[in-house]
Amino acid sequence: MTFETTIPYLVFGVLALVAVASAVAMLISKDAVNSALFLVLNFATVGVIYLTLGAPFIALSQIAVYAGAIMVLFLFVIMLLGGEKFKPAIPRRSHIIFAGVLGAVFLLELILAYFVRYGNMTVPAVQAPGYGSPTALGMELFSKYALPFELTSLILLSALIGAIILTRDSKKEISSGETESPVEDENAS
Numbered sequence: 001m002t003f004e005t006t007i008p009y010l011v012f013g014v015l016a017l018v019a020v021a022s023a024v025a026m027l028i029s030k031d032a033v034n035s036a037l038f039l040v041l042n043f044a045t046v047g048v049i050y051l052t053l054g055a056p057f058i059a060l061s062q063i064a065v066y067a068g069a070i071m072v073l074f075l076f077v078i079m080l081l082g083g084e085k086f087k088p089a090i091p092r093r094s095h096i097i098f099a100g101v102l103g104a105v106f107l108l109e110l111i112l113a114y115f116v117r118y119g120n121m122t123v124p125a126v127q128a129p130g131y132g133s134p135t136a137l138g139m140e141l142f143s144k145y146a147l148p149f150e151l152t153s154l155i156l157l158s159a160l161i162g163a164i165i166l167t168r169d170s171k172k173e174i175s176s177g178e179t180e181s182p183v184e185d186e187n188a189s
Contacts, residue, residue, distance in 0.1 A: 011052060019045040032078045036071060043067035054127070057134040080167065 019042055026038035047062035130136050141149055 008052065012049065015045055015049050015052070019049065033075070036074050036078060039074070040067050040071045043071070055132050057132065057137050 022038045022041040022045060026035045026042060029035040029038060043066040044063055047059045047067065050056075050059035050062055
């Protein structure tokens with residue numbers, strides 16, 4: 001194995017280390033805003049990993065949608081609810097036991113997956129030229145999956161309208177009988 005063939009493995013190792021470290025830092029951070037920023041770093045690192053795997057559209061979508069739009073929404077909700085002021089909750093004993101059991105099951109699953117797949121490792125097939133390109137993905141998305149795409153846009157639109165209604169200030173609402181017009185105020189004086 002030459003140095004040129006090990007470079008992709010080294011790059012992937014560094015990116016994977018940054019992704020895992022930022023995910024762990026997000027989980028153990030006591031400040032909600034810092035957790036959200038660690039999540040941005042995680043999303044951006046995963047986007048770069050997609051880019052190194054030869055999926056530019058997925059990489060840019062990951063960075064634009066998740067690290068961009070979704071995180072702006074998360075930060076908006078954190079600031080709106082005052083999440084940066086919350087005191088950290090004290091974990092209950094039952095939660096710690098449940099987390100330990102889940103962690104042990106996950107570790108056992110990783111060990112089993114490693115030993116089952118170790119003998120069946122194959123080299124991935126070479127992809128056809130243009131596979132995963134934005135053009136091919138767009139043609140597939142807007143022809144075969146047009147209806148689910150439009151339904152997703154309607155769901156997102158309804159969520160946006162719901163968020164606007166929920167965040168609207170109730171003090172600004174004026175009942176139908178108490179409307180004031182500036183013209184009446186000028187005539188009164």
